[in-house]
Amino acid sequence: MPAVQHRTVADDDADSRLDRWFKRHFPDLGHGRLEKLLRTGQVRVDGKRAKAGQRLVAGQTIRVPPLGEAPATDPAPAPARRVTDREVAELRKLVLHEDPSVLVLDKPAGLAVQGGSKLGSRHLDAMLDALAGPGGERPRLVHRLDRDTSGLLLLGRTAAAARALTASFRGKSARKLYWAAVVGYPNPVIGRIDRPLAKTAGGRGQLVAADDEDGKRAVTDYRVVDAAGRRAAWVALSPQTGRTHQLRVHMAGLGTPILGDGKYGGAGAFLAGADVARQVHLHARRLRLPHPDGGTLDVTAPLSAHMAGTWRYLGFSAGGPEPDLLPEDWA
Numbered sequence: 001m002p003a004v005q006h007r008t009v010a011d012d013d014a015d016s017r018l019d020r021w022f023k024r025h026f027p028d029l030g031h032g033r034l035e036k037l038l039r040t041g042q043v044r045v046d047g048k049r050a051k052a053g054q055r056l057v058a059g060q061t062i063r064v065p066p067l068g069e070a071p072a073t074d075p076a077p078a079p080a081r082r083v084t085d086r087e088v089a090e091l092r093k094l095v096l097h098e099d100p101s102v103l104v105l106d107k108p109a110g111l112a113v114q115g116g117s118k119l120g121s122r123h124l125d126a127m128l129d130a131l132a133g134p135g136g137e138r139p140r141l142v143h144r145l146d147r148d149t150s151g152l153l154l155l156g157r158t159a160a161a162a163r164a165l166t167a168s169f170r171g172k173s174a175r176k177l178y179w180a181a182v183v184g185y186p187n188p189v190i191g192r193i194d195r196p197l198a199k200t201a202g203g204r205g206q207l208v209a210a211d212d213e214d215g216k217r218a219v220t221d222y223r224v225v226d227a228a229g230r231r232a233a234w235v236a237l238s239p240q241t242g243r244t245h246q247l248r249v250h251m252a253g254l255g256t257p258i259l260g261d262g263k264y265g266g267a268g269a270f271l272a273g274a275d276v277a278r279q280v281h282l283h284a285r286r287l288r289l290p291h292p293d294g295g296t297l298d299v300t301a302p303l304s305a306h307m308a309g310t311w312r313y314l315g316f317s318a319g320g321p322e323p324d325l326l327p328e329d330w331a
Contacts (some may be wrong), residue, residue, distance in 0.1 A: 007125075008140040008162050009056045009137075011169050011242045018045065019052035023061070025114060037065060059166035061140070061159060065255060075085055078199040079237035088130040095131075097299050101138050101161035101292045102154070103131060106243040106301045109150040113141065124153070133157050142166050146245065150304035151178070151284030156292070164292035169242065174289035175326045178247060179181060179225075179303065181310055183269055184256040185233050189224040190330060193250040197243045207263070208245040210253055218243040220250045221327040230312040232259065232271060236285075238327045246280060258282050259310070276313055277306035286324055 004131045022043075038052060045054065056062075095096045097104035103162055105124075107113070112123040123281040124141075131139050137156040140162040158160025160249055167175045196215030200207050209215075219240040226231040234255065239246050251257055257280040259266025270278065288298040303311065322329075 001291070003247070006138065007062045007064055007139070008142065008156070009058050009060045009062065010141065010144050011166065014058040014170070015058055016041075016056050017052065017233060017270070018050055018056060018062075020056045021056055022281075026064070026067065027132055034177060058170050059163045061162075068167065072109065087127055088236070089216060091127055091130050094154070096301060099157075099293075099298070100133070101157050102297060103157055104287070104297075104299050105153045105155065107145055107150060107284075108151045109148055109304055109306065112147040113144045128155070131155075143169060145284055146280070146282075147176075147249075148280035149282045149284060150307070151301040151322045152287045153284070154287060154300060161292040172240070174287065176239055177286035177324065177326055178239070179283045179285045179307070179323070180235050180237055180247065180251065181307065181314070181316075182233050182235050182251055182256040183231075183259055183265065183271060183272045184229055186222065186251075186254055186256045187232045190201060191222060192218045193222065193292075195213070195250060195253060196219075196318065197249055198276060199244060206244070208243070209247050217241060218246045218250065219246060222251075223327075223330050225323045226316045228316070232314055234311070234314075234316045234323070236323055236325075249260040276310040279306050281307050281310060283307055286326070288326065 001143040044063040059267040114125045142154045142165040197218040198211035198215035223236040225234045257269040261269045261277045286300045291297040
């Protein structure tokens, strides 16, 4: 029998209706059955009864009851999968920082953070029981990374820690730094992209596009760290907002798509004849924010294997300004 899940509302889901949140994260759950689960109090938000149209706030906890006993008229959700001993060992190797309140993982590219209709049952959220603390409390996701993005993923080990960390993200006190390889050479070499973004439906799944009329404000600071002539560049990116696919859309809009990101850069996101991985070259490198227990949490993640290979191939080196500097220290 699948267990009860407790999902933390991510920043990107803030202000979503509860029923739309379920449609996004549990697409096989029919609306009629969701309404029944709400009426009977099986779905709760922060421990309280909820309604389908309730607007969500980042950091809230949603109780998701076992969904394996759906009536025959509803598509049955996939049964909960058991985390293998090998996966537990692999998961422990991803831990970069661990204390009583905070867990930081180095997520590999290709591993989804949460499930979806096309992602199957192997995703990080389904394996978090393996990282439960001494009291058995399951860590809570504070934010998300795209499946194809590697690097730092932050989790709260208690409900209070998760709320504090989420508040740091929403209050802009969390400072985030990403590294990317892009095709072309950004001009100017240091700048800010301030372009609203909106989600759209597409044949290839969810897409995001610039939308000056209906989009939500999205701001990205960027700086070129090194370059391979005008062919490709190593770029440091610091998102000031947390929109879905923000960095990918902004860099493609600048005319320098992230290497390997065919979804937003098309054929122009690949280097013809180059011996580099055909994967998205985007890495969550550094995270600095207030620690829930006081002080500052400042962690970095080593470059992923496929990106490290590309760095060697293109001859990137940190010969210029320090690549780990945050925007307030950029010259």
